[in-house]
Amino acid sequence: MSTQSTRELPWPSVQSGSTGADPLERAWSPQAFHVLAKPTGAICNLGCSYCFFLDKEELYEGSRFHMSDEVLDQYIRQLIEAHSSPVVTIAWQGGEPTLMGLDFYRRAIEIQDRYRKPGMTFENTIQTNGTLLTDEWCEFLKEHDFLVGISIDGPQPLHDVHRVTKRGEGTFDKVMRGLRLLQKHEVEYNVLTTVNAVNGDFPLEVYRFLRDEVGTTWMQFIPVVERVDEHGNPAYLNGMIASDRSVGGEQFGKFLSIIFDEWVRNDVGTIFVQTFEAAVRNWMGLGSSGMCVFNETCGLGVALEHNGDLYACDHFVEPEHLIGNINDVDMGDLVASKRQHTFGMDKRDSLPQFCLDCDVRFACHGECPKNRFIETPDGDPGLNYLCAGFKDFFHHVDEPIRIMAEAIKGGREADAVMPVMKSRDEAFESAVRVASRNDPCPCGSGEKTKRCHGGGQTVAAEQPGMPSGPGRPRTRVRDRR
Numbered sequence: 462m463s464t465q466s467t468r469e470l471p472w473p474s475v476q477s478g479s480t481g482a483d484p485l486e487r488a489w490s491p492q493a494f495h496v497l498a499k500p501t502g503a504i505c506n507l508g509c510s511y512c513f514f515l516d517k518e519e520l521y522e523g524s525r526f527h528m529s530d531e532v533l534d535q536y537i538r539q540l541i542e543a544h545s546s547p548v549v550t551i552a553w554q555g556g557e558p559t560l561m562g563l564d565f566y567r568r569a570i571e572i573q574d575r576y577r578k579p580g581m582t583f584e585n586t587i588q589t590n591g592t593l594l595t596d597e598w599c600e601f602l603k604e605h606d607f608l609v610g611i612s613i614d615g616p617q618p619l620h621d622v623h624r625v626t627k628r629g630e631g632t633f634d635k636v637m638r639g640l641r642l643l644q645k646h647e648v649e650y651n652v653l654t655t656v657n658a659v660n661g662d663f664p665l666e667v668y669r670f671l672r673d674e675v676g677t678t679w680m681q682f683i684p685v686v687e688r689v690d691e692h693g694n695p696a697y698l699n700g701m702i703a704s705d706r707s708v709g710g711e712q713f714g715k716f717l718s719i720i721f722d723e724w725v726r727n728d729v730g731t732i733f734v735q736t737f738e739a740a741v742r743n744w745m746g747l748g749s750s751g752m753c754v755f756n757e758t759c760g761l762g763v764a765l766e767h768n769g770d771l772y773a774c775d776h777f778v779e780p781e782h783l784i785g786n787i788n789d790v791d792m793g794d795l796v797a798s799k800r801q802h803t804f805g806m807d808k809r810d811s812l813p814q815f816c817l818d819c820d821v822r823f824a825c826h827g828e829c830p831k832n833r834f835i836e837t838p839d840g841d842p843g844l845n846y847l848c849a850g851f852k853d854f855f856h857h858v859d860e861p862i863r864i865m866a867e868a869i870k871g872g873r874e875a876d877a878v879m880p881v882m883k884s885r886d887e888a889f890e891s892a893v894r895v896a897s898r899n900d901p902c903p904c905g906s907g908e909k910t911k912r913c914h915g916g917g918q919t920v921a922a923e924q925p926g927m928p929s930g931p932g933r934p935r936t937r938v939r940d941r942r
């Protein structure tokens with residue numbers, strides 16, 4: 462099992478005597494951290510209906526949303542100075558970062574070379590919708606070894622539901638054209654799929670499309686959880702309900718479980734699904750899953766706006782989570798500040814008792830605090846909206862992931878799980894064949910065999926028809942649970 466694409470950050474050491482009232486007092490000493498730089502701020506050439514970032518334009522009214530050369534220089538110099546690790550990740554995001562034009566990134570590479578410490582290497586990553594990529598872009602990305610993340614939500618009928626132009630037209634063809642250019646130039650890339658209420662019902666269609674038609678070997682599935690007020694208007698961190706575009710909690714768990722079942726029987730070791738990699742790492746007790754959301758604490762992934770404002774996280778670009786501006790205070794000091802340390806520790810310290818008692822907390826850790834806006838069964842606030850799905854998913858994968866974790870610990874490959882699953886499937890199928898129709902189903906559901914696995918139901922039969930085009934109705938309100 463490879464964990465090559467997960468980005469491990471060294472664990473920071475916590476300093477003693479960090480109890481003063483100054484929020485910028487140093488509270489920890491991260492050897493490395495991750496910055497998502499947004500050189501165009503929230504500006505994007507598309508108008509994806511679920512994008513949480515487009516409205517962030519309002520935070521900088523009247524701005525050109527264009528990172529200046531001075532801020533670019535400050536950013537890279539400070540990032541390098543703050544790192545004692547040999548590898549520094551430099552992540553570009555948006556909005557749509559390609560809108561800055563190639564010359565901006567050429568300058569960024571020059572600045573990296575100028576400030577490089579002896580032995581230091583850089584890993585540039587860029588997250589793009591892919592629609593503006595050209596041969597020239599791809600030649601540059603290849604030459605400088607960028608890792609490109611490209612956003613695709615599945616086959617065309619699923620992708621075009623939400624990923625649309627400002628005029629509401631589907632973008633599938635444009636994204637695939639960009640993706641084929643990346644492949645033509647052999648640029649390293651991975652695929653990011655946001656899982657929403659629509660494509661969330663089509664896990665196998667999405668997975669098989671990415672694997673077989675796109676041809677990617679590395680996938681990320683990110684749940685869309687859009688918080689709204691009682692009128693369905695975006696309310697970000699104050700919204701107490703999820704829009705109807707949001708994936709449902711149980712829906713997301715089922716989405717992951719169905720893909721896992723396909724993956725664990727066919728693709729372990731050849732296809733890398735970030736959530737599954739993280740789960741194996743947590744089952745192995747490695748200390749960090751490689752995904753902030755599934756770590757006990759966070760705070761080492763900050764967001765840099767075009768003007769030098771540094772925020773606690775990409776999902777917390779809100780005035781109350783502004784740590785400071787790198788033109789005024791050094792970035793390393795801002796990340797090491799008490800304010801940011803508290804933000805990161807709160808992920809663990811604000812968990813409700815329901816999570817503290819949970820048998821899969823070691824794998825879930827309450828996921829991301831931005832999604833913790835429902836109540837526990839006991840009425841405590843702060844439970845994750847996706848809780849039901851994570852519980853189902855982590856229980857569902859427990860046994861095969863244990864097998865993988867044991868294999869890796871024993872010096873074998875994780876794909877040792879595949880023949881085990883195959884022989885179990887064969888044993889199960891034969892048990893179903895010999896069971897009489899009115900016997901309890903061998904799967905343990907409690908249903909009669911004829912109404913369960915003896916009845917010939919398939920996942921596909923449970924699924925609704927695919928949507929026929931872009932522009933599904935905009936926000937209405939989904940039930941909190």
Ligand code: SF4
Pocket residue numbers: 753754755759760761762774775776808828829830831
């Ligand atoms: S707030 Fe959520 S997304 Fe941000 S660093 Fe923490 S876990 Fe990750």
Ligand code: SF4
Pocket residue numbers: 815816817819820821822825826827828844845847848849851852
């Ligand atoms: S599965 Fe639910 S209860 Fe368990 S840690 Fe995650 S959010 Fe908390």
